[in-house]
Amino acid sequence: QVHLVESGGGSVQAEGSLRLSCGASGYTYSRNCMGWFRQAPGKEREGVAAIYTDGGYTYYASSVKGRFTISQDNAKNTVYLKMNNLKPEDTAMYYCAAVGRIGLMWGGCLRGATEYNYWGQGTQVTVSS
Numbered sequence: 001q002v003h004l005v006e007s008g009g010g011s012v013q014a015e016g017s018l019r020l021s022c023g024a025s026g027y028t029y030s031r032n033c034m035g036w037f038r039q040a041p042g043k044e045r046e047g048v049a050a051i052y053t054d055g056g057y058t059y060y061a062s063s064v065k066g067r068f069t070i071s072q073d074n075a076k077n078t079v080y081l082k083m084n085n086l087k088p089e090d091t092a093m094y095y096c097a098a099v100g101r102i103g104l105m106w107g108g109c110l111r112g113a114t115e116y117n118y119w120g121q122g123t124q125v126t127v128s129s
Contacts, residue, residue, distance in 0.1 A: 001027065002027055002029075002098050002117075003024070003025045004022055004096045004097070004118055005023050005096075006020060006021065006022050006096045006120040006121065006123040007021045007022075009094060009125045010125070012125075012127055012128075013128055014086060014087055014088060014127055015086065016127070017082070017083060017084045018086065019080055019081065019082045020036070020083070020094055021078055022034065022036075022080070022081075022096030022120060023076070023078050024077045024078070025077065027100070028077065029053075029100060029102070030054060031052070031053065031054040031103070031104050031105075032052075032100060033052050033098065033099040033106070033108065033109030034050065034053065034070075034072070034079040034097070035049065035051075035098070035099075036048040036049045036050070036079075036081045036094060036096060037097060037113060037116075038092035038093065038095070038125075039095070040091060040092040040093075045095075045113055046063075047059075047112070047113065048060070048061050048064055048068065048081070048094070049064065049068055049070040050109045051071070052109055053072060055106070056072070059109070059110060063089075064083075064090075067084050067085045067086075068081060068082065068083050069081070069084075070082075079096065081094070083125070088128065091125060091126050092125060093122045093123070094125050095119055095122045096120040097113070099116050099117060099118075100116075100118050
């Protein structure tokens with residue numbers, strides 16, 4: 001199994017920045033997709049960003065494109081989400097997730113939350129104006 005732990009959440013003022021980290025342990029996949037999802041009260045869970053670990057292909061939701069950057073440090077089995085120019089509407093619980101299956105291709109990272117088999121406990125991000 002894959003164990004995921006998020007960190008880096010907190011409270012920040014609008015236009016501020018945060019960097020979330022997701023450390024992965026357990027079985028190591030040579031190919032994997034790591035994703036960040038978020039869910040705010042009264043809203044559905046949405047995909048924020050994803051990265052394919054074998055090649056660095058990335059995806060961003062339109063709502064965060066240009067402000068958020070997903071990156072990886074393979075040596076540390078860690079994925080990051082750098083969030084700049086934060087807005088109050090970014091307030092949500094942020095979850096790290098991994099697809100974690102053998103033979104995964106990039107397209108398999110883009111089919112929604114149901115494709116992801118491993119999830120962290122979440123880290124809260126609160127942005128005030």
